[in-house]
Amino acid sequence: MLRPLRSELYRMTRRLMPRVILGAMFGFGLVFYELIYTTVSQQLGLLRSGNAPSSVTGPGGTEAMIRQLEQTLQQLAPASIPELGVGLVAGLGTVLLIVYGPSHLGTEYGWGTLRTLLASGLSRRAFLATKLVSLLLFTVALTALGVVSVTAASYLVSLQAGFDTGGLDPARILSASWRTGYAFLPYTALTALIALWARSSGAGIAAGLVIFFVEGLATQLLISLNRDLVTVANLGISRNVASLSRLSVSVSGSTPESAGAPLPDQTQAALVLAAWIVAFIALAYWRLRSRDVTLA
Amino acid sequence: MPADVVLRTQGLVKRFGGLLAVDHLDLEVRRGEVVGLLGPNGAGKSTTIGMILGLVAPTAGRAEVVGLDVTTRREQALARVGAMLEVTSFYPYLAGRENLMAVAILRGGAAPTRVDPLLARLGLAQRAGSRFREYSLGMRQRLGIASTLLGDPAVVILDEPANGLDPAGQREIRDLIRELATEGRGVLLASHLLHEVEQVCDRVIVIQKGRKIVEGSLAEITHGGGGYAITIADAQRAAEVLRRVSGVTEVRLTERGVEVAAPPERGAELNRALAEERLFASAIVPRRSTLEDVFIELTEKGANDAPPAA
Ligand SMILES: Nc1ncnc2c1ncn2[C@@H]1O[C@H](COP(=O)(O)OP(=O)(O)OP(=O)(O)O)[C@@H](O)[C@H]1O
Ligand SMILES: [Mg+2]
Numbered sequence: 001m002l003r004p005l006r007s008e009l010y011r012m013t014r015r016l017m018p019r020v021i022l023g024a025m026f027g028f029g030l031v032f033y034e035l036i037y038t039t040v041s042q043q044l045g046l047l048r049s050g051n052a053p054s055s056v057t058g059p060g061g062t063e064a065m066i067r068q069l070e071q072t073l074q075q076l077a078p079a080s081i082p083e084l085g086v087g088l089v090a091g092l093g094t095v096l097l098i099v100y101g102p103s104h105l106g107t108e109y110g111w112g113t114l115r116t117l118l119a120s121g122l123s124r125r126a127f128l129a130t131k132l133v134s135l136l137l138f139t140v141a142l143t144a145l146g147v148v149s150v151t152a153a154s155y156l157v158s159l160q161a162g163f164d165t166g167g168l169d170p171a172r173i174l175s176a177s178w179r180t181g182y183a184f185l186p187y188t189a190l191t192a193l194i195a196l197w198a199r200s201s202g203a204g205i206a207a208g209l210v211i212f213f214v215e216g217l218a219t220q221l222l223i224s225l226n227r228d229l230v231t232v233a234n235l236g237i238s239r240n241v242a243s244l245s246r247l248s249v250s251v252s253g254s255t256p257e258s259a260g261a262p263l264p265d266q267t268q269a270a271l272v273l274a275a276w277i278v279a280f281i282a283l284a285y286w287r288l289r290s291r292d293v294t295l296a
Numbered sequence: 297m298p299a300d301v302v303l304r305t306q307g308l309v310k311r312f313g314g315l316l317a318v319d320h321l322d323l324e325v326r327r328g329e330v331v332g333l334l335g336p337n338g339a340g341k342s343t344t345i346g347m348i349l350g351l352v353a354p355t356a357g358r359a360e361v362v363g364l365d366v367t368t369r370r371e372q373a374l375a376r377v378g379a380m381l382e383v384t385s386f387y388p389y390l391a392g393r394e395n396l397m398a399v400a401i402l403r404g405g406a407a408p409t410r411v412d413p414l415l416a417r418l419g420l421a422q423r424a425g426s427r428f429r430e431y432s433l434g435m436r437q438r439l440g441i442a443s444t445l446l447g448d449p450a451v452v453i454l455d456e457p458a459n460g461l462d463p464a465g466q467r468e469i470r471d472l473i474r475e476l477a478t479e480g481r482g483v484l485l486a487s488h489l490l491h492e493v494e495q496v497c498d499r500v501i502v503i504q505k506g507r508k509i510v511e512g513s514l515a516e517i518t519h520g521g522g523g524y525a526i527t528i529a530d531a532q533r534a535a536e537v538l539r540r541v542s543g544v545t546e547v548r549l550t551e552r553g554v555e556v557a558a559p560p561e562r563g564a565e566l567n568r569a570l571a572e573e574r575l576f577a578s579a580i581v582p583r584r585s586t587l588e589d590v591f592i593e594l595t596e597k598g599a600n601d602a603p604p605a606a
Contacts, residue, residue, distance in 0.1 A: 003401060003402055003403075003404045004402055006401050007398050007399070007401040007402040010394075010397065010398050010401055011387055011390065011398050014389065014390055014394060015387075015389055016389065111385055111386075111387060111388060112383055112385030113385050113386065113387055115351060115381055115385055116381070116385045116386060116399070116443075117402065118349070118350070118351055119349045119351060119374075119379045119381060120374070120379075120399050120402055120403060120443070120446075120447075121370075121371055121374035121375055121377075121402070121403065121447075122402060123370060123371060292346070292351065292352040292353060293346070293351040293352070294342075294343070294346055294351065294352060295342075295382070295383060
């Protein structure tokens with residue numbers, strides 16, 4: 001088990017794509033904070049000077065608008081990293097992993113290197129285990145790098161804006177990161193399974209993106225049709241992921257809602273997602289095991 | 297299994313849906329022996345190799361390497377095998393050397409220490425740092441062959457290794473294959489380059505539509521090889537005379553004379569017999585029947601049989 005993993009990491013650390021993905025996560029974290037800061041403070045400046053076009057002012061007049069924007073800016077401070085920062089990592093990370101996960105497996109088919117590995121004595125089980133463990137390590141690295149990036153960005157922006165840089169709560173950041181990282185796994189496992197099944201990274205990426213967007217919409221539609229169907233929707237992936245990524249439970253004490261129905265609690269969410277992950281891995285193993293590896 | 301048999305298949309069968317790709321194939325490779333696996337396109341050579349390597353699940357039968365069943369004890373068995381598949385596949389973004397290293401790490405043991413010597417042995421040392429995607433076809437083949445030797449294998453399996461090699465490269469590989477046998481390894485060489493097989497193999501197995509149609513040493517398969525093409529004016533009379541010469545097994549009339557099947561070194565005897573009857577040949581050219589003749593004869597005969605579809 002260790003030799004295959006060492007070989008996998010030897011290859012992975014020399015490949016460009018994982019580096020690009022990690023770099024994108026780091027870069028976007030920084031850029032996003034800076035972007036919010038510049039646009040919001042610009043608007044705020046216009047409002048304060050009374051030069052804002054009337055379309056910008058919402059209900060409640062200019063005063064209310066200014067307060068709202070000021071609150072938004074405050075979110076950029078280190079105290080809000082668990083909400084805004086980690087939330088950003090969650091959104092971006094999911095999409096990046098839907099791209100990387102399938103590529104991690106599918107390229108072995110595209111390049112024909114699966115045959116080379118198996119012909120060198122690697123068992124199918126060790127192949128899959130190695131792929132999954134390395135993908136897990138990559139997910140951990142991506143999450144960690146993302147959190148480091150938004151934390152750095154938050155400090156940079158706060159220094160620029162003169163915000164209070166106190167109030168950083170490492171324990172809450174860690175807990176949020178942990179849940180976010182876990183919530184990445186079902187989509188990663190699913191798209192990797194599709195890539196393996198279709199023997200193509202492209203298929204995994206395409207199907208992954210479609211499922212990611214359509215499942216969220218479909219569950220919302222389902223609930224809006226009939227609120228009782230929320231029990232069905234809660235067995236899917238998206239609402240459980242949302243539940244895990246939400247932090248308002250600990251903040252406000254109220255049950256978070258989505259599409260007008262309460263999200264499953266986090267323990268339930270974690271368990272349902274675990275069931276999905278196990279199912280995807282089992283299916284992948286079954287498929288890999290039962291299929292001949294030929295040029296076809 | 298006798299101690300010196302390093303690779304054996306017994307009753308190996310593979311069905312792809314209705315297509316019978318390999319049909320009860322038995323083969324053996326001993327240490328120090330190069331065995332050619334011959335057959336036309338689609339005969340089942342690569343499928344057979346796939347089953348030996350556990351890439352393809354046999355429908356029936358078994359394969360073993362140094363006495364280890366490749367299905368039930370795959371890891372131990374394959375630790376003793378080095379195989380090059382018909383399309384050489386490596387990571388395009390890794391250098392040649394890194395590709396070998398990735399396989400060597402997977403194999404473990406002393407394999408990583410063999411990377412550089414093997415690159416040198418296969419003439420790739422100069423280009424070891426270039427990415428695989430920049431390699432020419434011949435360089436890819438060389439890298440594939442190098443990778444088979446990383447694990448110091450008892451059995452080396454090569455699926456059309458000369459594919460894409462220039463003539464000098466082909467000769468190098470032939471020499472290398474002989475060296476491997478001298479080192480005591482068993483080599484299974486799948487090919488349809490008869491010239492190549494003829495020069496390196498101790499034994500050949502010809503398969504067609506998954507079935508073994510002939511097996512033996514080269515001499516056995518080519519029936520000790522050949523005869524003579526005789527250019528002569530009165531072919532009719534010459535044929536009568538030659539039929540009586542001892543050792544001649546077959547006489548055929550041709551456009552310019554006759555062709556006789558006879559063991560080698562009978563040329564003088566044929567000449568004398570003709571001269572005694574005052575028949576004078578303008579040319580007596582020895583013709584060795586090659587593996588190619590036999591191969592085409594055998595496989596054309598087989599091609600007219602009913603297809604083996606289920
Ligand atoms: N995965 C597959 N699915 C269906 N049929 C297959 C598959 N792999 C091989 N075959 C069929 O099995 C038969 C044997 O193929 P194989 O590749 O073993 O031939 P080969 O002797 O290696 O030929 P070549 O000299 O062209 O490489 C062919 O008819 C081929 O079409
Ligand atoms: Mg083939």
